[in-house]
Amino acid sequence: MSTLxxxxxxxxxxxxxxxxxxxxxxxxxxxxxxxxSEAEAFRIKWLGRKSGRLTTIREAWLKEAPKEARRYLGLLxxxxxxxxxxxxxxxxxxxxxxxxxxxxxASTVLGRIRQREADAKLSAERLDITLPGLQRPVGVKHPVLxxxxxxxxxxxxxxYSVGEGPEVETDYYNFESLNFPPNHPARDTQDTLFIAxxxxxxxxxxxxxxxxTSPVQIRTMEKQSPPVRIxxxxxxxxxxxxxxxxxPVFHQVEGLAVDTNITFCDLKxxxxxxxxxxxxxxxxxxxxxxxxxFTEPSADMQxxxxxxxxxxCRKCKFSGWIELLGCGMVDPNVFEFVKHNxxxxxxxxxxxxxxxVERITLLKYEVEEIQLFYEGDVRFLEQFA
Ligand SMILES: [Zn+2]
Numbered sequence: 556m557s558t559l560x561x562x563x564x565x566x567x568x569x570x571x572x573x574x575x576x577x578x579x580x581x582x583x584x585x586x587x588x589x590x591x592s593e594a595e596a597f598r599i600k601w602l603g604r605k606s607g608r609l610t611t612i613r614e615a616w617l618k619e620a621p622k623e624a625r626r627y628l629g630l631l632x633x634x635x636x637x638x639x640x641x642x643x644x645x646x647x648x649x650x651x652x653x654x655x656x657x658x659x660x661a662s663t664v665l666g667r668i669r670q671r672e673a674d675a676k677l678s679a680e681r682l683d684i685t686l687p688g689l690q691r692p693v694g695v696k697h698p699v700l701x702x703x704x705x706x707x708x709x710x711x712x713x714x715y716s717v718g719e720g721p722e723v724e725t726d727y728y729n730f731e732s733l734n735f736p737p738n739h740p741a742r743d744t745q746d747t748l749f750i751a752x753x754x755x756x757x758x759x760x761x762x763x764x765x766x767x768t769s770p771v772q773i774r775t776m777e778k779q780s781p782p783v784r785i786x787x788x789x790x791x792x793x794x795x796x797x798x799x800x801x802x803p804v805f806h807q808v809e810g811l812a813v814d815t816n817i818t819f820c821d822l823k824x825x826x827x828x829x830x831x832x833x834x835x836x837x838x839x840x841x842x843x844x845x846x847x848x849f850t851e852p853s854a855d856m857q858x859x860x861x862x863x864x865x866x867x868c869r870k871c872k873f874s875g876w877i878e879l880l881g882c883g884m885v886d887p888n889v890f891e892f893v894k895h896n897x898x899x900x901x902x903x904x905x906x907x908x909x910x911x912v913e914r915i916t917l918l919k920y921e922v923e924e925i926q927l928f929y930e931g932d933v934r935f936l937e938q939f940a
Pocket of ligand 1: 861862875
């Protein structure tokens with residue numbers, strides 16, 4: 556049996572130190588109790604009436620301590636005694652085979668032994684086919700990204716490659732090279748989120764959060780001579796307040812095709828095919844004149860209402876048609892910015908289009924509010940699993 560820690564004096568610091576050691580020793584002993592006989596050995600070592608550790612402490616320290624130290628020593632002693640007795644209670648219960656589960660049983664000798672027995676029994680049985688299976692929820696792609704991938708896949712099947720670009724853009728790529736006149740309303744801070752503190756920079760170098768995926772058109776043409784067929788999916792930002800159909804952050808898929816002899820017919824045929832691939836072969840398309848700075852002529856494309864088939868319903872405001880995307884023939888002024896790379900508008904032509912992914916997702920899944928896509932509410936999202 557190990558001896559008691561040596562006491563230099565009966566100061567509180569010295570006593571604290573001594574009882575700390577004793578408590579650590581007691582817990583170490585407890586840790587080694589793996590059977591009934593070991594639990595009994597623990598009880599004898601600490602609580603044995605003749606030579607248990609507690610009896611020894613009482614004889615050696617409590618009786619010898621000077622009067623002024625007894626109160627504090629008594630406190631520490633009782634504290635240790637109560638802790639040990641708590642475990643001893645479970646030993647006694649164990650010895651008698653009683654079904655007493657003491658407080659905090661998992662950390663008591665009894666609790667730990669029972670747990671070990673249960674574990675051993677379980678591992679002996681190995682497989683319990685009556686246990687219910689573990690349900691592991693499997694994550695799926697967010698509906699917006701799923702639709703974005705679907706759109707991209709439709710164009711990939713037509714031979715388009717996929718391009719990406721930075722979300723933080725310069726004014727040059729976001730506006731200037733796309734033929735936005737200097738005072739175009741889209742350049743207004745009302746619509747565009749500019750990065751702060753750039754007043755000393757030249758206007759074309761100022762950074763902003765891209766308002767569309769169109770800057771990647773120029774970035775692609777700078778790197779790649781014609782022909783080009785590319786789709787550009789990505790996140791864009793506008794200073795729009797959140798409402799049922801608008802969000803300050805949303806996704807677009809942009810497309811660009813440049814080659815010799817590309818005409819508006821190619822644009823119409825390509826988009827008509829894409830819409831049939833996305834919404835079903837019965838969908839019709841039609842084009843209305845529109846305006847975008849980087850295309851000339853420009854058009855808005857509508858699809859026949861996917862809900863009523865064109866008869867007219869609440870969703871299409873009883874018109875039978877739903878506006879879906881903007882498109883047009885690439886403005887020769889845009890080619891001027893990349894002329895050095897083979898984009899001579901007297902020899903080549905092209906078309907571009909851009910669509911909002913959220914808008915198409917709202918239509919495809921008949922969701923009423925755009926916010927539902929961003930709230931991260933599992934009850935909403937798991938419908939798409
Ligand atoms: Zn309709």
